[in-house]
Amino acid sequence: MTRTSAPAAVVTGCGVISPYGRGVEALWRGLVGGHSAARPITRFRADDLTPNVAAEVTEPLPDDADRAGVFALDAARQALADAGLGAAPPDAGVVLGTTLGGMEIFETWVGEARDDLGHVPYFAPAARVARTLGCAGPVVTPQLACASGTHALAMAADLVRRGAADVVLAGGTDLLCRFVVAGFNALRATAPSAHPFDRDRSGLILGEGAAVVVIESAAYAAARGARVRARLAGMGAAADATHMTAPDREGGGAARAMAAALADAGITPAAVDFVSAHGTGTVYNDAMEARALVRVFGPGGVAVNSIKGAVGHMLGAAGALEAVLCIEVMARGLIPPTIGLREVDPACGALDLVRDAPRPQDTRVALSTSSGFAGANAALLFTTP
Amino acid sequence: MSLPSGDVVVTGAGTRPRLEGAAPPVALPAPAAERLPRVERLSQLALEAAADALAQAGLGTPAASRDRTGVVLGTAFGCFLTNAAHAGRLCERGPQGVSPRLFAATVSNAAAGEVAIAFGLAGPGVTLTAGAASGLVALGHAADLLAAGRAEAVLAGGLDATGETLAAWVAAGGLDAGRPLAEAAALLVLESRATARERGAPVRAGLLGHAAGFAGDLDAPRAADVLDHVAARACERAGLAPEALDVVVRAAPPAYTAMETGVLRSRAPKASRVLSPKDMLGETLGAAGPLGLLMALQDAPAGALVLVLDVCPSGHVAALVARAGDAT
Numbered sequence A: 001m002t003r004t005s006a007p008a009a010v011v012t013g014c015g016v017i018s019p020y021g022r023g024v025e026a027l028w029r030g031l032v033g034g035h036s037a038a039r040p041i042t043r044f045r046a047d048d049l050t051p052n053v054a055a056e057v058t059e060p061l062p063d064d065a066d067r068a069g070v071f072a073l074d075a076a077r078q079a080l081a082d083a084g085l086g087a088a089p090p091d092a093g094v095v096l097g098t099t100l101g102g103m104e105i106f107e108t109w110v111g112e113a114r115d116d117l118g119h120v121p122y123f124a125p126a127a128r129v130a131r132t133l134g135c136a137g138p139v140v141t142p143q144l145a146c147a148s149g150t151h152a153l154a155m156a157a158d159l160v161r162r163g164a165a166d167v168v169l170a171g172g173t174d175l176l177c178r179f180v181v182a183g184f185n186a187l188r189a190t191a192p193s194a195h196p197f198d199r200d201r202s203g204l205i206l207g208e209g210a211a212v213v214v215i216e217s218a219a220y221a222a223a224r225g226a227r228v229r230a231r232l233a234g235m236g237a238a239a240d241a242t243h244m245t246a247p248d249r250e251g252g253g254a255a256r257a258m259a260a261a262l263a264d265a266g267i268t269p270a271a272v273d274f275v276s277a278h279g280t281g282t283v284y285n286d287a288m289e290a291r292a293l294v295r296v297f298g299p300g301g302v303a304v305n306s307i308k309g310a311v312g313h314m315l316g317a318a319g320a321l322e323a324v325l326c327i328e329v330m331a332r333g334l335i336p337p338t339i340g341l342r343e344v345d346p347a348c349g350a351l352d353l354v355r356d357a358p359r360p361q362d363t364r365v366a367l368s369t370s371s372g373f374a375g376a377n378a379a380l381l382f383t384t385p
Numbered sequence B: 001m002s003l004p005s006g007d008v009v010v011t012g013a014g015t016r017p018r019l020e021g022a023a024p025p026v027a028l029p030a031p032a033a034e035r036l037p038r039v040e041r042l043s044q045l046a047l048e049a050a051a052d053a054l055a056q057a058g059l060g061t062p063a064a065s066r067d068r069t070g071v072v073l074g075t076a077f078g079c080f081l082t083n084a085a086h087a088g089r090l091c092e093r094g095p096q097g098v099s100p101r102l103f104a105a106t107v108s109n110a111a112a113g114e115v116a117i118a119f120g121l122a123g124p125g126v127t128l129t130a131g132a133a134s135g136l137v138a139l140g141h142a143a144d145l146l147a148a149g150r151a152e153a154v155l156a157g158g159l160d161a162t163g164e165t166l167a168a169w170v171a172a173g174g175l176d177a178g179r180p181l182a183e184a185a186a187l188l189v190l191e192s193r194a195t196a197r198e199r200g201a202p203v204r205a206g207l208l209g210h211a212a213g214f215a216g217d218l219d220a221p222r223a224a225d226v227l228d229h230v231a232a233r234a235c236e237r238a239g240l241a242p243e244a245l246d247v248v249v250r251a252a253p254p255a256y257t258a259m260e261t262g263v264l265r266s267r268a269p270k271a272s273r274v275l276s277p278k279d280m281l282g283e284t285l286g287a288a289g290p291l292g293l294l295m296a297l298q299d300a301p302a303g304a305l306v307l308v309l310d311v312c313p314s315g316h317v318a319a320l321v322a323r324a325g326d327a328t
Helices: A024-033 A067-082 A103-107 A124-133 A145-161 A178-186 A218-223 A252-265 A283-297 A315-332 B030-038 B041-056 B080-093 B100-104 B110-119 B134-147 B164-171 B193-199 B222-238 B254-267 B277-281 B285-298
Strands: A009-018 A053-055 A093-097 A139-142 A167-174 A209-217 A230-239 A274-276 A303-305 A365-372 A376-383 B008-016 B069-074 B125-129 B153-160 B184-192 B205-214 B247-249 B273-275 B305-311 B316-324
Touching (some): A009 A067, A009 A315, A067 A167, A093 A145, A093 A315, A124 B205, A139 A145, A139 B205, A145 A167, A145 A315, A145 A376, A167 A315, A209 A315, A230 A252, A230 B069, A252 A365, A283 A365, A315 A365, B008 B041, B030 B041, B069 B285, B080 B100, B080 B164, B125 B134, B134 B153, B134 B285, B134 B316, B184 B285, B205 B222, B222 B305, B222 B316, B254 B305, B277 B285, B285 B316
Parallel strands (some): A093 A167, A274 A303, B069 B153
Antiparallel strands (some): A009 A230, A139 B125, A167 A209, A230 A376, A365 A376, B153 B184, B205 B316
């Protein structure tokens, strides 16, 4: 199969609702500030949850039962404004990952007729964004568990590359609710605080929020004189095909997804300046990921961080938020530290982890990698405009 | 970057329930056969349909390395029933009564993961939802993965599991599909024509074009324009004039049949066969598009051109154009 060069997909705007607040600037200040946003859960009953700590969004938002939809809509509007688009073009697409969607409505539903049940399905947040903003292009909700937001950007880029849409709003949204906190606690995957790549790490903390970016074809962006924030130069996805809940110990799927993203962009591992790791802070994930990163980049081959000790694991939104992180790192020449990392696990010792303080570094190529339940892995590769 | 039009072909198919005249069901590989009774319903449907589809394509034996074979599943409701079971336990027994195994199966991509493990398919593993248009969107995404060189073969299609809690949610105002929900799975093996030739795999059909869109409120006048535009885009990508289409597969909820008829009148004016599988089977949700395609292919002469529509009350719409048989 021969491939010729496809039209480039570029990012022209970003929007974020994170546990640090509304907007990319609030996220950045939090990440370089060095303090985790995790605290005891206050928004819903948590006295019977152990642990009961998570990174909640505390920003005042409209009183609306569809919290994931509200996050997504807010982030999408920010992204459009950032891209200099007053409104979404009528044929714009929406590709928005989620793992919970309207789960909080569902978990409190006891069988009665209710007018908010339409928000329950996983396809509902993307549909709400499309309906509210008047988008008539392809509307899809990728479901790759914790890699959903990552693959959302890849799908959006492919839509743009093959001419199915000029502009796509892409990202992820997820919310904290009892359903997910109790579930992760039962799996013993959570801890009172998260310490990615740390010797004494014992689990993740959950987070919530949304990240949405505007992806468009380079030609469309140029024609309207848009400021290009980054090029989405490569993407890859691969299944572990080994186990339903535990990652492949050797990091096979993660390594193949990253290698595929590099090959897609035609970029060598040595040219990559920064990797935003999945870095959940669980024992198995971080060890698996360290092996995968060393396999792709060699020992100490690239600067790596994880922001999940800071904003928690935002599940379907995580990969999209980390995409925004990559873009900001390239724009600002600064890499936020891995909040929560105290003493590096010898099993992760071959990584060049950014820790303790932000690291100034000229960054022209950045990669984000994500892994999820059921062996899903996805990676994105960004370059400066 | 695209493969030439018609270069993505179908080399295998499997459905649940099985279509009349389909080959006998194929046994699952041993570890998956043992797991089958214990996995959630969506995974059971996926594993059984996948076994048939892969066997027909000559890919039934798990291989040591299938890094270039992907899985793309479309589902309207994913693990809704498992979600309900987990939420029910949490409500009745509190957090201490929650089952980790049950919670782990609440991810919608559980079925894709089970299939990947059972058959060693370690290429891109994607699950997606676009409501009742999920099946055609999944076939389209799989074709895009092949066209972009991200995989050599993809097991792709749609499926949904039904049950008491889903029916109760629909009845309480969740989604008005206008027909009773019906459980089904329809999975296809897609690959490039070149790969199929190399392997000596029989080509059952060629996928020529696909498109998707969002019609918002189906009662609004704009909805017909969006469906029309999506059907037109699929034909345009297939390089076909409306007059060329021989068979159409319709999918709109009964309340929107007139709108759909209007679109089909202009987009496939000469079609001699019109199938409406949902009138026979019920609302098969994510399975609808791929299942409709297979039903249309079943007794279509080689070379027949088929337009399949997917329409969900949520506003998600999709269209796909295929050519029956091995004609190039």
